[in-house]
Amino acid sequence: MKRCRVREFLTAGGEEPRRVIQVRGLWVRRDGHTVLEDITFDVREGSFLGIIGPNGAGKTTLLRAILGLVKPDRGEIRVLGLGPRELKHELHHIGYMPQQVLFDPRFPVSVYDVVMMGRACCIGPLRLPSRADREAVLQSIADVGLQGLERKPIGELSGGQQKRAFLARALCLETSILILDEPTAGLDLDSQARFMDLLARLKEEKKLTVVFVSHDVNVLARFADEIVCINRSMHLHGPPREVLGSERLREAYRCEFDFLAGAGYGAPSGQV
Amino acid sequence: MARLPRPVRRGRAEAVTGRPSTTGKEKEEGLLAYGFAQRALLGGVMIAAVCSLLSFFVVVRRMAFVGMGISHAAFGGVALGLVLGLDPLITAGGFCVLVAMGIGWLGEKGRVHEDTVIGILFAAAMALGVVLVRAARAYNLDLMSYLFGSILALRWADILVMGLVALLSLAFLALFFKELLFIAFDRETAIASGLPVRSVDYAFLIFLALVVVISIKLVGIILVSALLVIPAATGMQLSRNFRGVLVAAEVAGITSVAVGLYLSYLFDVASGACIVLVLFFLFLLSYALSPRRQYMQRRLEG
Numbered sequence: 001m002k003r004c005r006v007r008e009f010l011t012a013g014g015e016e017p018r019r020v021i022q023v024r025g026l027w028v029r030r031d032g033h034t035v036l037e038d039i040t041f042d043v044r045e046g047s048f049l050g051i052i053g054p055n056g057a058g059k060t061t062l063l064r065a066i067l068g069l070v071k072p073d074r075g076e077i078r079v080l081g082l083g084p085r086e087l088k089h090e091l092h093h094i095g096y097m098p099q100q101v102l103f104d105p106r107f108p109v110s111v112y113d114v115v116m117m118g119r120a121c122c123i124g125p126l127r128l129p130s131r132a133d134r135e136a137v138l139q140s141i142a143d144v145g146l147q148g149l150e151r152k153p154i155g156e157l158s159g160g161q162q163k164r165a166f167l168a169r170a171l172c173l174e175t176s177i178l179i180l181d182e183p184t185a186g187l188d189l190d191s192q193a194r195f196m197d198l199l200a201r202l203k204e205e206k207k208l209t210v211v212f213v214s215h216d217v218n219v220l221a222r223f224a225d226e227i228v229c230i231n232r233s234m235h236l237h238g239p240p241r242e243v244l245g246s247e248r249l250r251e252a253y254r255c256e257f258d259f260l261a262g263a264g265y266g267a268p269s270g271q272v
Numbered sequence: 273m274a275r276l277p278r279p280v281r282r283g284r285a286e287a288v289t290g291r292p293s294t295t296g297k298e299k300e301e302g303l304l305a306y307g308f309a310q311r312a313l314l315g316g317v318m319i320a321a322v323c324s325l326l327s328f329f330v331v332v333r334r335m336a337f338v339g340m341g342i343s344h345a346a347f348g349g350v351a352l353g354l355v356l357g358l359d360p361l362i363t364a365g366g367f368c369v370l371v372a373m374g375i376g377w378l379g380e381k382g383r384v385h386e387d388t389v390i391g392i393l394f395a396a397a398m399a400l401g402v403v404l405v406r407a408a409r410a411y412n413l414d415l416m417s418y419l420f421g422s423i424l425a426l427r428w429a430d431i432l433v434m435g436l437v438a439l440l441s442l443a444f445l446a447l448f449f450k451e452l453l454f455i456a457f458d459r460e461t462a463i464a465s466g467l468p469v470r471s472v473d474y475a476f477l478i479f480l481a482l483v484v485v486i487s488i489k490l491v492g493i494i495l496v497s498a499l500l501v502i503p504a505a506t507g508m509q510l511s512r513n514f515r516g517v518l519v520a521a522e523v524a525g526i527t528s529v530a531v532g533l534y535l536s537y538l539f540d541v542a543s544g545a546c547i548v549l550v551l552f553f554l555f556l557l558s559y560a561l562s563p564r565r566q567y568m569q570r571r572l573e574g
Contacts, residue, residue: 064464067464069463069464088466089466091464091465091466092465092466096461096464096465097461098458098460098461098464101458101460101461103457103458104332104334106508107332107456107457108332108508108511108512108513108514108516108517109453109457109513109514110513113453113513113514114457116450117450117453117454117457117458117461117462118465120450120451120454120462120465120467121465121466121467123450126447126448129450151513153512153513156512166461169461
């Protein structure tokens with residue numbers, strides 16, 4: 001029954017492309033101060049939304065609100081046409097990769113075990129993984145290019161490989177929305193580039209909608225279809241060329257944005 | 273099966289080892305001919321089996337101090353039972369569950385760090401125990417048996433309770449294993465994926481408290497935390513995957529109980545301490561032989 005509602009939403013006619021995430025006038029208060037203030041935006045199906053903003057701007061809180069982990073004080077969020085209460089049972093449509101997985105490098109689990117965790121909520125309590133679960137896990141590992149490393153302990157992988165394993169974990173369900181919180185933080189440039197290429201390829205192959213938080217203007221300029229800039233309240237919303245070139249981005253960050261020039265956007269005298 | 277009557281008066285050595293005295297002739301007839309020895313072995317193996325599995329999560333979640341806090345808090349519960357004339361293990365059970373919930377609740381609120389909460393609660397519970405015991409002039413040998421264990425004085429009723437708690441805990445750990453593993457590895461994503469993380473966490477703490485209480489008979493309040501740490505620590509030396517770790521932990525835990533009980537009988541020393549020393553020896557052995565450590569070293573050396 002419940003699963004049908006998402007499928008209905010995804011297959012129903014009407015406007016194209018559908019808005020898979022709708023945020024309307026979102027306010028979040030925490031410990032007496034406002035973290036997010038009147039945020040409104042939509043994410044269209046199959047698009048790549050970049051969220052940018054300084055540290056402490058509420059980016060992670062926004063992601064958690066979309067996942068239904070933070071209760072809005074005001075406003076409404078609908079994901080796949082569902083409110084937070086219904087979404088609780090439909091989380092297997094959303095893949096989430098948190099900012100940093102702080103795990104003990106000696107934690108005795110293999111890549112396979114980690115990716116299987118992604119299906120834990122889907123298998124349900126009291127039950128063992130079925131053949132379909134095992135196949136989905138192996139497929140997901142192959143998708144991110146880690147085949148052959150299934151039995152390797154997760155702590156012995158390189159940083160880039162670990163990120164790919166966590167991406168595989170986020171993708172091993174019926175994922176249609178992928179939410180990533182600074183997934184390339186801490187990677188060297190080469191690993192970053194490879195991770196982004198992989199993400200772009202998987203997004204096309206699996207027709208994913210991607211919500212991507214990052215500080216990296218270069219990455220967002222290259223991959224995002226749309227960018228939302230927040231610093232407690234929403235400052236800008238639009239395609240990269242408009243947002244990244246805007247004076248108001250500097251306002252949001254309250255500092256000079258020199259490295260923007262490197263992205264080819266916002267260069268002061270139009271040199272590209 | 274001969275049922276030994278519970279000793280009414282016990283000698284000094286007996287109070288520490290908790291075992292009815294035997295004559296030299298009986299000793300020659302083989303240990304397992306005694307009902308008390310059979311019960312000790314049966315109870316000990318059940319406790320070792322559940323503690324070893326539990327210790328895996330205690331170690332990977334770095335909850336060693338939680339186990340220690342809960343077990344020491346049991347002293348307050350035992351004292352309360354002795355003073356009120358109730359079964360000390362029942363009051364200790366209630367007390368430990370309360371302390372475990374307190375640790376979970378205060379830790380969850382994030383106002384006080386978890387280790388700080390434990391440091392406060394376990395000291396307070398022990399202090400309460402000391403005050404109660406002094407006030408009731410109950411500082412007697414019975415109390416010592418709770419501090420150091422009295423596995424050889426088990427009755428069949430004790431075995432029944434132990435078996436029930438052990439079975440329930442094993443069932444919980446087995447049925448929610450993948451959830452527990454996910455939470456231990458990456459709590460944030462486990463919450464985001466819709467798992468009932470809070471409920472599983474509280475259930476884990478409650479079962480931890482109950483297992484601590486039944487383990488008090490085996491090794492005593494002071495040494496319970498060893499059973500909740502060393503088996504998995506040994507397993508972690510021997511395997512890089514949780515399946516291997518679990519098998520090694522179970523083997524280490526059960527072996528230490530069997531060998532420890534036998535050694536305590538052979539040398540007439542406290543059984544709880546013997547079990548813990550055997551366990552410690554197994555850990556040292558695993559550390560020395562650790563293929564995992566050798567592998568890491570080889571990697572470092574290139």
